[in-house]
Amino acid sequence: MRVALLTEGARPHPRRGAGAWCDRLAEGLPEHEFELYLLTGPQGIEAVERLSPAWRGARDLALWGRRPRGRAPGALRRRQYARAYEELVRALVLPRERAGFAAGLYRLAELAREDATLPVFLASAHARRVLERVWRLPGADTSAGHPLVCDVLVAADLLEQCLRPLSAPWYGTGPGGLGSADLCHVVGAGPAALPALVARHLHGVPFVVTEHGLHLREQYLGYREAPYRWPVRALLLAFFRALTEETYRQAAILTPGSAHDQQWQRRCGADPARTRVVYEGTEAVERPAAGAGPQAPTLVWAGALEPGRDLELMLHAFAQVRDGLPGARLVVHGEEASPGYRAHCEALAERLGVARAVEFAGRPGSLADAWAGGTVAVFSALSQRRPGLLADAMLSGRAVVSTDVGVAREVVGPTGLLVPARDPRALAGACLALLRDEERRDRLGLAGRLRAQERFAVEPVIGAFREIYLELVSQYPAFPGGAADGSGRAPRPFARPAEFWLADGPRTPGAEETGYAADAAHAADGEGSDEAPRSPALAEAV
Structure with a gap:
């Protein structure tokens, strides 16, 4: 297909x-x-x-x-575009007219397919006047702010860009x-x-x-x-x-x-x-597990340097880890995503007295190298929206400690330690428990690797979409625009056997239809006897 x-x-x-x-x-x-x-x-x-x-x-x-260039719509077509665009905008700003979004969207697409002048209309002053008039209606949802002329210009430009796919030549x-x-x-x-x-x-x-x-x-x-x-x-x-x-x-x-x-x-x-959950497969499942860890007990943290990753929590917890295990180290991998955040964290490490034991290593050459340089992988984020980084750490065979947010419980499950967010004492306790217990650390690391290999392998993903594709095609007609035989009836998938199409090309159903093709067509329509259809050649052979 x-x-x-x-x-x-x-x-x-x-x-x-x-x-x-x-x-x-x-x-x-x-x-x-x-x-x-x-x-x-x-x-x-x-x-x-x-x-x-x-x-x-x-x-x-x-x-x-x-903006894409093109010819402008005529007066009649411009009024048609304006009505459809107004219906869409009203659905965005008037709570009682939310249901009109789809109608306005599809009407714009239909008009754009006829004359391809939608991009020029959306960029025109006429469209901006429609937006301004509707946006300033009583009861419009403007998030407690009165839209200014500059807001109309900016919003019209952004909507034009968002709606460009409606005019694609596809x-x-x-x-x-x-x-x-x-x-x-x-x-x-x-x-x-x-x-x-x-x-x-x-x-x-x-x-x-x-x-x-x-x-x-x-x-x-x-x-x-x-x-x-x-x-x-x-x-x-x-x-x-x-x-x-x-x-x-x-x-x-x-x-x-x-x-x-x-x-x-x-x-x-x-x-x-x-809705069906299909995990994002990764080729990292074939990667060998990390070897022996460093001699000094080392926590490794990886992620973007931004407040959402909550490196501050990690530093506060590490200060408590150092109190219980003075030889512990912390390696931080990641690039600065929020300006000034790295300097803020370095200053915090100085105030906590752990700056000498914390290494800001920047972006690693590969994630495998990052996990291999630590004893335990730690995640302290306030929100874990995607499972990729957690799964990669588990595939390294290192034991994982994570805050119990987002997808962490779903990905880590019973193969790691989960702690509440914004709780440095709990995070420090979990890290110390694994750093002090090598047997438990190895057991959880192996279990995590096996769990990640099972859930994030590429083959299950491919198999899931193979089944989804076949299921969808079996439920939808092969000719959605109308019947392929001109009869006016909506076609159905698998309504005719393969022999019908392979003999001499598609044939028109009717009085000429004989043998297996005719019987199969009647059977597909619910007609004929209870006996299975049989071609003359097959009957003669039997």
Whole structure:
């Protein structure tokens, strides 16, 4: 079958699938034909990092940067665009009209497919006037801030960029069109889901959504520090929230990367019956376990240097570890993600009197080297949103201590020690317990490695998606736009045997239909006797 992979590969959004994960999926399912549709930055697909040479034929659309050029819509079409755009904006700012988001979205897509003038309209003064008028209506949700003219200009520009996929040249039924795909696979959700929603609306193509870290959650976290006023933030977050809800509503199957993400999806309206947890497989499961640890008892901490990782908690706990085990050391691996945070932590280590025993080693050459340089791997984050780093530490065979937040309990389970967040005494006690007990440390390290190998191997991921693809194609018609035989009836999957299509090409059902093909067609329609259909040649042979 033909599978269309839809994902982003452009900042300011994180990379969500244009690299190793999509490569492993395509390599693991060689029986299917994969095509990549990528939302990129202004430099185009050549600037996407880690894009495999196998995707050289990928189709891309610049999501950010300079507005696309084109002809302006006529007066009639401009009024049609304005009505659809107003319906979408009203759904974003008026709580009682939330249900109009999907109708406005799909109407814009239909109009854009007819004349391809949507980008010019969204960038026009007419669209900005529509946004300003609706945004300032009584009862509009502006997050307790009155939108100024500058807010209208900024928000109109951001909405234009978010809605660009509606005008992508991908929605036909010819070669390379999403309408001719058997299914779409969205990796990362967000704006990458817009082409899949349009393809489903126009052509009935089902789609799967895979999220390794929720897009909506990332937007809420990112917009806290965005350089926009509160009205603009409220409007854009309302757009992403409505888009997420519509994506979850229309997706045939959702595959979150953890049960923790699955709970978030359910809060956004996802149907539990259509949700299946599929962990993000990693090739690190084949990596050999780390060898003997350092002679001195060493705690190793890895992650971005930012307040959310709570290195301060680690330093306070390490000070207590040093009181019980004076020879202990702490190695910190990671790059500074929040300006000034490393200097703050170094000053804190000085005040606690442990600066000489703490090494800020920066970014490691590889995570395997980082874990090999420690006795115990420690995680002190306030929120553990993705399981990748925890799983990598467990695959090294080192015992793990982690705060009990996010996916930690799900990933570590009984093979490590979990402590409450913001509790330096509990964290220090867990670290001391493992540093002093080599037998327990080795036992937990081996158990953690086996658990991670079982859950994060690539083969179960490939097998899960092989079953999902076949299940979806078996439930959706091969010709969603209408009957292939011209009868007007909606086609059904597997309604005719393979011999019907292979003899002399597709035949028109009717009086000429004889033998096995006719019997099979009647059986598929619920007609005929209870006896199994039999071709004349087969009857003669019997």
